Every structure is written in structure tokens, then in C-alpha cells.
Amino acid sequence: AKGVEDTTFYRWHRLSALNEVGGRPEQFAVFPDELHAWATRQQDEHPLSMTTLSTHDTKRSEDVRARILALSEVPEAWREAVTGWRDAASAYRSAGGWPDPVTEYLLWQTVVGTWPISADRLTEYLTKAAREAKLHTTWTDPDPDYEEALAAFATGVLSDATIAESIGAFVEQIQPWARVTTLGSKLVQLMLPGAPDVYQGCELVELSLVDPDNRRPVDFTERRQRLAALHDRTEPRDLDDEKLQVVTTALRLRREHPEWFGARGSYAPLPTTTTNALGFVRAGRVATLVTRRARDLHSRGGWGDAQVVLPDGVWRSALDDRTTVGGTVPAADVFAGRPVALLVRDGA
Numbered sequence: 411a412k413g414v415e416d417t418t419f420y421r422w423h424r425l426s427a428l429n430e431v432g433g434r435p436e437q438f439a440v441f442p443d444e445l446h447a448w449a450t451r452q453q454d455e456h457p458l459s460m461t462t463l464s465t466h467d468t469k470r471s472e473d474v475r476a477r478i479l480a481l482s483e484v485p486e487a488w489r490e491a492v493t494g495w496r497d498a499a500s501a502y503r504s505a506g507g508w509p510d511p512v513t514e515y516l517l518w519q520t521v522v523g524t525w526p527i528s529a530d531r532l533t534e535y536l537t538k539a540a541r542e543a544k545l546h547t548t549w550t551d552p553d554p555d556y557e558e559a560l561a562a563f564a565t566g567v568l569s570d571a572t573i574a575e576s577i578g579a580f581v582e583q584i585q586p587w588a589r590v591t592t593l594g595s596k597l598v599q600l601m602l603p604g605a606p607d608v609y610q611g612c613e614l615v616e617l618s619l620v621d622p623d624n625r626r627p628v629d630f631t632e633r634r635q636r637l638a639a640l641h642d643r644t645e646p647r648d649l650d651d652e653k654l655q656v657v658t659t660a661l662r663l664r665r666e667h668p669e670w671f672g673a674r675g676s677y678a679p680l681p682t683t684t685t686n687a688l689g690f691v692r693a694g695r696v697a698t699l700v701t702r703r704a705r706d707l708h709s710r711g712g713w714g715d716a717q718v719v720l721p722d723g724v725w726r727s728a729l730d731d732r733t734t735v736g737g738t739v740p741a742a743d744v745f746a747g748r749p750v751a752l753l754v755r756d757g758a
Contacts (some may be wrong), residue, residue, distance in 0.1 A: 419469070421542035423516045427478035427523070431467055438482075442688045442702075444597075446679040449690065453603040453677040461604035463595060464612050466625065471609075471618040474523035476591035480584040481522070483705040491580050492518050498573050500568030504559035513540055517564060524617045525581045529568045535619045572641040587704045589649055590749040593656055594700035597750045600660035601698040603677055612659050614650040652748075659728050659752060661693070663696065670695050684716035688743055694721060694755065701749040713742040725753040 411431075419429035428435035453458065463472035470478070481488045495518060503509070509517070513718055516539060521527060537557055540547050547553040592615065600606045611618070611628040614636070618624040636654055639647075646652040664671050668694035680689030680697060686707040689699035697720060701707065720736040727733070729752055734743065736755070744751050 415469075416542050417544060420510065420516075420539050421545065423512060423519060425478065425482060426516060426519045427475040429468060430469055430475070431465075442679070442685075445688070446690065449602050449677050457603050457673045457675065459604050460519050461599050461602055462607040462609065463599050464609040464616070465607075465633075466609070466621055467622045468624070470523060471616045471624060472595060472612060473588075473592050474617050474619065476595065477523045477525075477581070477584065477588045477617075478519050479591055480587040481519070481703075481704065483587050484584060487580070487583065488552070491576070495567075495573055495576065498568050498570065498576075499563070502563045502570075504555075504562070506555075508546075508556055508559035509536075509563050510546065511541075513543070513546075513560065513562075515565070520619070521567070521577055521580055522584075525577055525618065527568070527617075529565045531619070531623060532534070532564045532568065536560050536564055538620065539700050551725070577579065586708075589652075590701050590704035592649065593652060593748075593750045594688075595750060596653060597656050597660060597683045597698055598700055600657065600664075601690075601692060601696065601752070603671075603692075606661070606664070608657060609659075615653055648738065655729060656750065656752075663728060663752070663754070667695070669693070673738070682717065682741070683717040684713070684741060686713075687716065687718055687745075689718055691721060695749070697721075697725060697753040697755075698730050699744055699751040699753070701745060704749065713740070713745065716741040718744055720753070721755065723755040723757060725755050728752045 415431055418432075419435065420430070422435065424435065426439070428438070471722060492515070496514065513536065517532070517536060520532065520535060524531075537560065540557065540560060541549045541552065543732065546556045600608075609624075611624075611626075613633055620624065633654070636651055637658065640655055640658070646655055669675070675693045678691050678694075680699065682689055684688060686702050687699060687706075688702055691697045699718060707713070717738050718741050719738050720734065722736040725734045725736060729748065729750075732746070734753065744753075
């Protein structure tokens with residue numbers, strides 16, 4: 411862990427969302443067939459092991475990772491943005507050229523993933539990251555000059571109105587694709603074989619970094635108020651509400667029907683005619699469907715004639731009470747209004 415996750419993962423930032431505890435950053439993506447194979451093994455061998463997206467030890471919360479992963483869908487725009495920011499930030503580099511390009515690239519990914527972020531939080535995180543990387547400063551032998559230069563650069567970037575405006579606009583540009591990942595990854599995690607865990611605070615969108623940032627106090631009053639509004643059938647107002655609705659709906663379903671999950675449950679992939687959708691069914695009664703590669707889908711004009719295949723029966727959406735008849739179903743109908751679907755088959 412210290413040699414790989416807490417050293418190498420702080421030196422190599424091709425896409426920092428991949429540099430997670432237990433991760434394999436050399437594996438850029440997991441294809442649907444690979445996920446289905448893993449889930450089938452989990453159901454057979456470890457049906458009660460914990461599943462999670464965030465813990466006290468993750469280097470970035472699930473929602474920070476969702477934003478950073480969205481960069482892989484807009485590589486040209488990302489390259490242009492970083493080039494512009496680097497040029498604009500040249501005045502904030504030290505006389506020695508610090509920070510180094512590797513650490514600076516981590517900074518830009520971190521800023522996008524956590525935006526808006528304060529200078530104090532960003533400086534604290536970058537200092538930790540640089541010490542873990544052990545290239546210019548370390549915990550046991552810190553280099554004050556390097557760390558001061560790093561802090562000055564981070565503060566300068568965030569205080570520059572032109573750079574900040576550009577970062578904000580870029581985050582808004584990628585937010586639709588990050589939203590799809592935020593909701594889809596959460597629903598998949600909660601409905602896969604295993605015992606799902608929701609790290610405190612992650613019921614809503616939580617843009618936290620590694621400890622101690624991810625141990626900040628949680629506003630449970632806000633969560634209770636949002637939950638009460640959703641109980642009153644208020645439509646989700648924003649992504650926080652959407653995520654909370656996905657979390658609570660999925661967990662209630664598991665609580666109400668434990669026999670569909672756990673060791674007595676089952677897992678089966680759902681066939682689709684498109685690579686932009688992934689689905690599976692638990693115990694023949696609960697279908698989970700999520701959108702993949704959202705920008706690619708958008709660039710091709712939407713779902714078109716793509717289809718998903720549901721087992722026979724009448725399926726009710728647990729998120730909005732719409733009903734769908736099983737069989738070959740247009741993906742546009744399944745995902746009407748949302749990038750995710752949680753369907754429950756009526757009957758005994």
C-alpha cells in the first residue's frame with residue numbers, strides 16, 4: 411500500500427480518478443462483460459461482502475471521481491482547457507519553475523473535480539500529495555521552499571478571476587456527463603451482489619478529497635429536509651436530490667425484499683443492443699439499467715432504435731411509478747427523463 415497506492419499513485423496522473431485504493435490505473439476501463447463476470451462470481455462466492463464507492467480511505471470521493479472521469483469523454487476540450495490555464499498561470503510559478511508539471515497536472519484535475527474549492531483545502535491536499543509522492547518533499551524531510559511555492563501557485567490560480575471563470579465554465583460543460591456517472595455508479599453499487607455501504611455524507615453529491623478532508627462534518631439537517639421533500643413526492647430539484655432519491659429508493663427496496671438479494675438471490679445480465687447501456691436483474695424481480703458513455707450517446711443524437719430486453723411481465727419504475735411491459739423495449743422509453751432506471755416486476 412505504501413509503495414504503490416501512497417507513492418506511485420501520487421506520481422502518475424494520466425487520469426487521477428483511476429488512482430484509487432485497490433485500483434489498477436493501468437486498466438483504463440471495465441467493460442460490461444467484465445463487470446457481469448465479476449458480479450456473477452460475487453453472487454456465487456461472496457454474496458455478503460461489502461460494496462462501496464467511498465470510504466474514510468479513498469483518495470477522492472465518488473463524485474470527485476465522476477467529474478474527473480468525465481474528462482475522458484472530452485479529451486480535446488480538456489487538452490485545450492489545461493493548455494490555456496497553464497499559460498495563464500505562468501505568473502504564479504516560482505523562480506525555479508515550481509510546481510513541476512506532474513504536480514501541476516494533478517492540481518488541474520483536482521480543481522475540476524472539487525470545484526469550487528478554497529485555497530486552504532487545495533493547498534492542504536497538494537502538500538499531502540507532494541509528500542506522498544516523495545519526489546520533491548516528504549513527510550520525514552519536508553522541503554519548505556517547494557511547499558511554499560506550491561501553496562503560492564495554488565492560491566494564485568484560485569484568486570485569478572479569469573482562470574476561475576474559465577474553470578467554472580468548463581465544469582459546467584462537463585457536468586451533464588458527470589451527472590450520468592454519479593447516478594449510474596451509485597445505483598449499480600447499491601444493487602450489485604454484496605452488502606452496500608454509503609459513506610457518511612455521500613447520500614448527496616460529496617466533493618471531498620482524502621483524509622482529513624473527507625471527515626468534514628456532515629450536514630444531516632439538510633439531508634433530512636431533502637428526504638422529507640422527496641417523501642412528499644416533490645420532484646428532485648437538483649443532482650443532490652437525484653442522488654438521494656437513488657440511494658434511498660434502492661436501499662428501501664433491499665430492506666423490503668431481502669430475499670431478492672444476499673445469498674438467496676441471483677444475478678443475471680440484461681441484454682441490450684447498445685454499448686451505451688448496462689443492465690442486470692436480481693432474483694428475476696429487480697432490473698437495474700444505467701447509461702454509459704453519455705457524451706458519445708449525446709453526440710449520436712440519443713438512443714435512436716437501441717433496445718433493452720427485459721424478462722416477461724409488467725415492470726414498475728421504483729423512481730417514478732411508470733410501467734413497462736417486458737420483452738424488447740426501446741431504450742428511450744426505459745431512460746425517459748433519467749439516465750438510470752430501477753424497475754420492479756409486479757406479481758408474486
